[in-house]
Amino acid sequence: MNKAWMKLDNAAKIYPLVESDFLTTVFRFRITLDITVNPEVLLTALNKVIRRFPYYKVTLKKGFFWFYLEKNENEFQVYEDNEIPCRRMIKTETSGYLFRVLYQKKTIAVEFNHIIADGSACLIFLNTLVAEYLRLEGIDVGINEWVKDLNAPVNDNEYEDSHSLLGKKYFKTHNKKIPDVKDVFHIKDHVISRDLYLVTNGICDSNELYHTAKKYNSSITEFLTALYLESLFEIQLEQVKKKRKHKPVSIQVPINMRRKLNSESMRNFSLFITPYLLPNSNYSFAEIIKIVAKYFAEKTELDNLLSLIVQNYKTERAIFVRILPLFLKSLVTPLIYKAVGADTYSGTLSNIGLIKLPTELEKHVKRLDFTLGPCPITKSLCAVVGYKDKIFISFGRNIKAASVERKFFRKMVQLGIKVTIEKYGGDRE
């Protein structure tokens, strides 16, 4: 990092205030290679790659009003991937860094705390790391939009807090409140121990999924969101017997803003939309898809997204938020996060999209997995990534029953999509 310290970006400010053993604000990407990973080479690759990503060579510090990021000179470590995924990032365990690099047989994984970056930025980092690892192993690998050139200088725009910049820019023109659904349904089940996080992966053919989604005139994200919504809607019908107690069901879907607003930021730059279903109605799957597609079309219009950015910017700039000392913010923010954040969605579905790696890299990368960290309020999260001809759908949960994923994948099968299921780690010796 060129600067000695930097502010957290607009989206990141809330994460250190709410993170805990239960809500880790950590997500992971994992690449499976066709060769066995050598941890020493991996560490060398990491030390080389980090020079191209100086904004991640940071540690979190407490200020009087806000947390901030400070340059971290501690040595890096790579860790064996034998613990539960998306564990809380404890400073003393990670030498103060807000990400960790993990390896296991043929896999390389990175776990990022959302404080430093979002999914797309993290994936670029992982791809660049794997590319450099392969180069050190004697395999020549090229670059593309998902792999950074290590010889290119660090662009100042990569440090950018695009949220705040655009919020400031469009403050006057897009200062309208975007209504949101509130007090939604959450799965009724006991959260299991903080030492457990259960991940179930579903793998399907991307063409099959694409053509099935097209039958309903929808994109893959819309199709999967509709399936997820329908699954949660049915779970509510099963769990809440009294109709008057039924609540709306909604899904939080992150939208990558980089392409839409031409940003090169390597920090957080995603917005969230929350398609929802109102209770006390009977929806067919086709109707749900229509509702979701309509919602996506409306909410992903640039004007709406800019208004959302301005809304977030306004919240951060509110005078009472700014003047509240950090220790009070730490007490109050989890309550507010629950009321105006987590209470507006019943689950999260994050689709990174289809990843196209450079040809040489693609030859050695067999598989790509994406997992979202636990949330004790929604209790179920879904992460999707497409690679080669496969779509990898990963459900994480911190409850015992796999009710959501069971419904979700059974529906996929009923719609004629072949799905292969696997549990993280398997259950045979």
Next chain:
Amino acid sequence: MKYCMKCGVLIDENKHRNCPLCSTIILKDEEIETLKIEDIFVLPKVKKTNHKVKNNKEIINLHGLGYYIILIIAFIGMFTLFIIDLASGFNITWSKIPLLSILYGFLLVSLPLKSNKKSLFFYATFDSLISCIYFIVLNHFISAEFTWAYYVSLSIILAWVYLSLTLSNKIKGFIIKFSFSFIATAIFVLLITLGFNNQSAFAVLALPINALVFILTIIGYLFIKTYIYNWFIIISTLSINISILCLGIDLLVQKYVNGIVALKWSYIVLIVLIPFTIFMLYLDNRYKVHSYLMKKFHI
């Protein structure tokens, strides 16, 4: 790869013994070949039981019957008392109170038996109203004044407010309901203290304690709602709230009674609860604390 019979998804039998979605057993080919009938788990047969379902008409008839039985008993009792009193002195004197009490008892229990279609809120309102009237009239019969019935009626009205807030579907949200309870309690205490000689008790003692309970309950509720999944934080919050409440009550009582700001008994509560709270907070952050201690002390 094998298909799960229930889910229809493909599962790698070399990695999984059970379907990750429904736990259905997934067997390898060699396991299927060597499978014996004893290995298959057979669910025990569920005994069918014929529960007699009472039909609604029967229940309604029983309710009606109960009402008429009580009506007859009450009528006989009242009539007998009335006749005896009248016959003994050609006047109604001592029988006033038993007559009134029988009528009160009858009204109190007869309505739910007469009809089960009314809401609980209706019964609570009716019974509270009847009780207030009964105690006021009773007070009048006994001393021809309105003295103790004032306190009893106020208490009944406060209980009715609490009950209505709990039963009502129209007022939604714990915080709104609890705010109404707080206002009702404050008014109740104010009206009660108006009957005392030293009326400063309300401003100095009752209102601050009431406000303290209100604030701590709201804070406790918000924390419990937010951290419903985390018992350590819930217990710590309750423990901190109880400590603050005890401290506040002790200080207020000492100030009111002795005119000094001092702790008389609450420090005992604090001695117990502070270490307990710290222990709970430690349990909640144990990984972080362990990691920190390991680094600092090279454990």
